[in-house]
Amino acid sequence: xxxxxxxxxxxxxxxxxxxxxxxxxxxxxxxxxxxxxxxxxxxxxxxxxxxxxxxxxxxxxxxxxxxxxxxxxxxxxxxxxxxxxxxxxxxxxxxxxxxxxx
Amino acid sequence: xxxxxxxxxxxxxxxxxxxxxxxxxxxxxxxxxxxxxxxxxxxxxxxxxxxxxxxxxxxxxxxxxxxxxxxxxxxxxxxxxxxxxxxxxxxxxxxxxxxxxxxxxxxxxxxxxxxxxxxxxxxxxxxxxxxxxxxxxx
Numbered sequence: 391x392x393x394x395x396x397x398x399x400x401x402x403x404x405x406x407x408x409x410x411x412x413x414x415x416x417x418x419x420x421x422x423x424x425x426x427x428x429x430x431x432x433x434x435x436x437x438x439x440x441x442x443x444x445x446x447x448x449x450x451x452x453x454x455x456x457x458x459x460x461x462x463x464x465x466x467x468x469x470x471x472x473x474x475x476x477x478x479x480x481x482x483x484x485x486x487x488x489x490x491x492x
Numbered sequence: 493x494x495x496x497x498x499x500x501x502x503x504x505x506x507x508x509x510x511x512x513x514x515x516x517x518x519x520x521x522x523x524x525x526x527x528x529x530x531x532x533x534x535x536x537x538x539x540x541x542x543x544x545x546x547x548x549x550x551x552x553x554x555x556x557x558x559x560x561x562x563x564x565x566x567x568x569x570x571x572x573x574x575x576x577x578x579x580x581x582x583x584x585x586x587x588x589x590x591x592x593x594x595x596x597x598x599x600x601x602x603x604x605x606x607x608x609x610x611x612x613x614x615x616x617x618x619x620x621x622x623x624x625x626x627x628x629x630x
Contacts, residue, residue: 405580416583427626429590436587
């Protein structure tokens with residue numbers, strides 16, 4: 391699944407998971423961008439970033455599909471305001487990370 | 493009551509009545525006179541009083557200010573949460589845009605190569621500027 395089909399609410403809904411799992415590669419990519427204005431020089435890292443994010447969304451859809459969809463729908467219906475969707479987010483957290491943690 | 497001639501009630505009671513032979517029915521003060529008129533103001537002290545009003549106002553204002561401070565802290569936290577979410581996504585969006593840019597640039601360079609194939613000394617995709625910094629044009 392590529393991120394091209396991920397809408398804004400999907401990315402925002404997954405943002406904490408993307409930060410959790412892809413922080414390393416994201417930081418590397420941003421460092422590369424800061425040093426090189428030509429995008430061709432950071433093309434490999436860009437691909438890794440996209441793959442990592444796509445993997446996170448994939449993981450969320452596999453392990454917590456209904457909860458993730460609920461959360462994204464809630465965000466869509468509430469102007470992408472996080473405080474309107476706390477219940478859905480905690481359900482998603484429980485499902486994605488397992489009941490033991492979070 | 494009296495003879496028809498010379499009896500005009502506009503002139504007041506007739507002579508025999510004015511001499512006290514019969515009671516004159518007149519509008520007049522009641523027996524014992526009128527009661528005293530209270531011209532002094534009657535303003536009994538009532539209500540909470542100035543100190544109580546000021547204290548209540550002060551208390552309400554203090555509580556209001558406290559709620560404003562609490563609300564501002566919450567709003568700042570909400571804004572920070574939104575900013576953090578956007579910060580987390582920036583690399584993904586930038587990577588997507590870079591990929592799109594490079595793909596589009598490759599397309600345009602290909603077309604440019606076909607058009608300028610027979611022009612000697614033409615460098616496909618070369619910048620029109622002498623500056624070394626990156627100029628985006630797609």
